[in-house]
Amino acid sequence: MFRTALRNVLAHKGRLLMTMLAVMLGTAFVAGTLVFTDTMGQALRTQNSKSYADIAVTVSDSEAVGRGYDHGGRTAAGPTLTEDTRRKLVTLPGAADVRGVVSGFAGIADHKGALIGNGFSTTGTNYVPGADGTDPRYPLVAGRGPKDAGEIALDTRTAEKGGFKVGDTVRVAVNGPVMQLKLTGTLHTNDPRVTAGGSLAAFDTATAQQLYLSPGRFAELDVRAAPGTDDTALLAAVRQALPQGDNLKAKTGRELADEQDRMIAQGTRILSTFLMGFAAIALFVGVFIIANTFSMLVAQRTRELALLRAVGATRRQITRSVKVEAALVGLTASVAGLLAGIGIALGLKALLNGPMDANLPDGPLVIAPTTVLAAIAVGVLVTLVAAWLPARRASRIAPVAAMSSSEQPATQKSLRLRNTVGLLFSLAGAAALAAGASGKEVKLVGLGAGALLIGVFVLTPLLSRPLIALFAPLLRAVYGTPGKLARENAVRNPRRTAATASALTIGVTLITSLTVVGASVNKAVDDSTSSDLKADYTVAMQNFSDLSPEVAAQIAKAPGVSAMSTERSVPVTIDRGQDRGRGAGDGENEFLTAVDAATIDQLATVRIREGSADALEQGKLLVSSGRSEQARYKVGDVLAVTYPDGSKGSLTVGGVLEANTALAPVLAPEAVVGPHAQPGSGLEKVLVKGTNGATEQLKQALRDATGGNPLIAVKGEKDIKAESRQAVTNILNMMYGLLGMSVVIAVLGVVNTMAMSVFERRREIGMLRAIGLDRLGIRRMVRLESLLIALFGGLVGVGLGILVAWAGVRTLADDLKGITTVVPPLQIVCFLLAAAVIGLLAALWPAHRAAKLDILDAIRSE
Template structure:
């Protein structure tokens, strides 16, 4: 029997080709993901280790609060790391050197004033020259390090992007006006933030302290050990040198490197998991193709299998024979997939570091034994699993009945059982979607969507006839006899049609769901800005840090500004239990002119009365009502009593407690927590006002001046970016589905060669035969596309309902252009998939086809 299995594989190489490709592609996706993420993790670990090669001990000031960060003025009141601290550590017996470190963010403007790099990774630090005048953390590529407040050094990539050379003037900013500094040198760095697309600006230590902390203060100290000194002993000595125990966080360089490795592993594992989910989708699609292929092969070999039963082969032997064929196919495809996956990983690495300029660390490809084993096991397991049901059907072929028929029709009992199972799954899935949408449970919606999809897949043979019948009138009218024959062929074997269409349905369902949810979120965000904000512009840091305290005064003096309000985040502690709450302080006189405030209870002028506004849902969660009093301690230590004056509807700007700035601001640290400034102009949102606001903020590349159009465009870019990545990852499953259509049509042509020969003999020309095959493929693909679009819309509806609580204005939005494109794409896929089978059918020899069995 096993020799028979090998013979069958070799005899049906062409018919198994598409199945092999489907498994190969899915396995290549798995292998490529594992090799790429292992390679990336290895390179990142090596790069991270370099950062701690000469560091024995690090000291970090957990209470040090940098300027421009969202802390609300609440730093620790404990001791600080100062120059005296550094000198004391450097004087310890085992310490060779102690380097004070200061860090923050710094935006670098190009020659047009635009920010270089990613705003979230714009890094600023201090340059600490040693005895040789260089900082070992940042090897010089050109020039020298900065020495005065008017100088700066940049990493080589940022300098190259900006077109800067040593001696040029560079515009640098933190959270206030732009500084014009002389570029004294370019540096090499292995900072992962810079490698991820950010930038590095190095200042002299005094300037960095002035920009980020306070004169003479550090937020960390790196200690280098003398030769032969144990780092744990040095760590103990450093800890003992502090007058207050546990006042600072002290670690060995080895411990920090290990922690960094753990984080790298977590991040790459998360990336790998996401990619493997999409690889799993491709393999799941492949299951339909494999099952369909083996079902058709068994149908074509009915007499052969019956003869084997007649001469003594048992059902178990027939089953194992078919599974052995699947094992051989899966093994061959898995080996090819593993090789292809290694190639994918190498190509992706070159692409990301080449044309896409992702700045990922370089390193040799890592092909772990687990990757090899997983790729082979997954490919073989998926193939054998998919072939299991066809193998059972093969074993149940009755010898005498099989010899008298080319194909055994499905029994009414089996179809009834299948439809009942499908209805149960579909009904359970629909109930899960409705329940998940009502309770806003993402997990319940996910389970319901999965069950509904399975139910629909099981029911597709039942659905295929009525859905394909919708195309019948148009086919008969436009294409005559070939159209009628195509329709009859498409519904002749509902199971085969269903399995072929289901592979395409999966991809269309997921893509439709993503598109509808994306369109709904985008529209809701647009509505939220239009309805919540009356302001023409919002001025804020693009990296979500805090604005400089001078910005509000600069904006107030700007021409055309008729109303403005700061939005300051201020932490207060409840006197009763010490819990921290955040207040958003605003200008009471102008806030209602800049934000749409809908009062549901209390006084409309509560802010002007010196009272709080509370978002209704926030008040309900915290048991607040109009008249409730909060006894609080402000950041400066003083106490006060705040009364709730009104409850308001939550929106994008009002989602907690709103307080008058004149009441709360004086008790916060100067400029602390200045999140944004809302501005209204005399003539609305005009280019002149926008430019004036840019000029008022010193042309800082990190400060964004955004109106309604800017925010909508930014939101749409973010959503489209995510969707494009998802589309790309789902593209593999669509390619696998296309292979399934090609495979089904090719095998169907082979199976019906006698019938095609008879059609040719009675007058159907070659063009008609080719058209018949193409139209059949078109209908199967459209069937899968229509079902996928409908499933996607239903799933998207439930998903949208789950996020309605956090995005109040969201409603289901159906993007007609995208949905129409998906259906047209399904039709094109059907037509392209039929090119080779149709050509083969049209060129079939008439007499040879009629004589075939």
């Protein structure tokens, strides 16, 4: 039977082409993902081990690391790493050298004052000259390292982007006004944060300490070992020498590199899982096409298979021959898919390093044996699973069918069982969806959506007739007989039409639901921004780090400002005693947001649900409804708090607020809690109301007040809305791109079905040509059928997508106040149009073939 199967594959090469392409694309997605993430992971790890190569032991101060982002919100309690500590470590036996490191962020402005690179990946550090006067971490490309507070060195790419040359003045800012520094040199770095769109600014150590910590303090001490020193012994010595404190951690460079390796592995695993999800969707779409093809092939070969049965082949042998055929198809396509996947990985790398400017580290392509196995196993398995039902059907062909006429069996097996199963699934899915939507259970919604999708797919044959009939009058009126024939053909084999359309439905459902959720989120953000925020402008750091208090002071003095308030985060611990059934003493952490009690109601809409609107002015707290439920704060509660400066006090909950996106969960009057906070810390945002509203002059005045810091964003209502829209658009575009593969596979499915149908119906086509339908008519008939199938798939997809999106939006109701389902009509129409275009394009080749058929050959064919 193996030989029969092989012969069949070879004989039906053409008819199997689309199926093979579908499997190939699916496995290419899998292989591409694996190869790409492995390659990237390997390159990152190689680079990682290089960057820790010369560090034997490293000591870090957890209270100082990342201080550039978080200016003293936390209480500094432990010992610090100072120049003294550093000197002490140098004298340890085996230590060759100790480098004190300080790091944070630093925004570099271009000539127009705009930030170079991505705000979240700007990095700043201290330049530590070694014995030769250069810092081995950052090899000099030009000039020299910075030596005093007026100097700076930049990584070469940032210098290039800004058009800076050694000797130029560079505008740099941390969290306060811009500094004008002289560029002394350009550096080379492999830090992935920098190479992937960030920037690196190197200051001399004293300046960096001033900017990020405090004079003489380091965030990290890196110990280099003398040759022949045992890292572990050195680590022990370092631990001995260090002052005692939980915030100081010593590790060997090897440990640190391993830690980083684990993080890289985790990162690539997340990326790989994410991409694999889309690969799975693509393969799922492929299943429909494979199943369809094998069903058609089995139906076309009914007589041949019956003949095999008649001459003595057992059912099992027939089934096996179809399965072997499927396995051969799967294997061939998977191998091609593996190769294509490697190509995709190469292309992706080139794309990211080229036009996308992501500058991934270089490294060899990694094709792991597991990748090869996984891609081939997935391709073969998917094909086998998809061909399972057709194979079973083949075995049921009675030997007597060999003797019957060549006519295709016109009677269809009843769809009753199928419809019952589909209906049950759909109902269960819809019920779960509704329950999940009302109970805001994301998991239940997901489960319901899945069951509903499966149910509807099972029901598609039933749906095909009425939905396609919708178009019948239009088709007849515009296209006459070809239109009518197209419609009849589209519903003549409901299973085939359903499987073809379903492949497209999957993609359209996902795209529609994402689009609807996106539009709903946009609308909700727009609405809440309009209704919640009264301030004309908000001023905040682009990377969500804290503003310098100087910025607030400057804004208060800016012309055209009628009211302003800072939003300052003050971490406190609350001792709730034993009355809440919790252990006393430990306390709970809470972040108070200190605002100006007098002006806040001019800057944001303060809607009181319970309690007093004057709470803040009375020195009490205002708590959001969400936080009040979560932490069980009630109006009148008196909270015993411990402030960051160690002092204790009591605060009363004065009111509960309706949800407001512009306000933090727990508001406190600045006048009461401000004095107990770390001086100059926690300034998250400044809200500003203008005398004349939101004007360009005010915006410029605020920009001036920030000292031109490119990292500080001054945003009006419009900017906030646009930013949110942009974020949604970016996510959607990425998803659309990743779902593109499934749509391409679905298109192949339509091509496949139409080509097979034309092949099966060539005698009819010959007859139609003989009795007077011209080539255009034939072409139209095929194209319109394809159009109908695609539109049908699109319609079901749009409907399902909107339903799933509705449920999804309901679950978001807690996070986005007032979110309602928004169906953007234009986009939905575009999706349907796209489905129609897909249908027409998919039919180009089959229609051409149908029109080209030789009448006499066609009529004579069996």
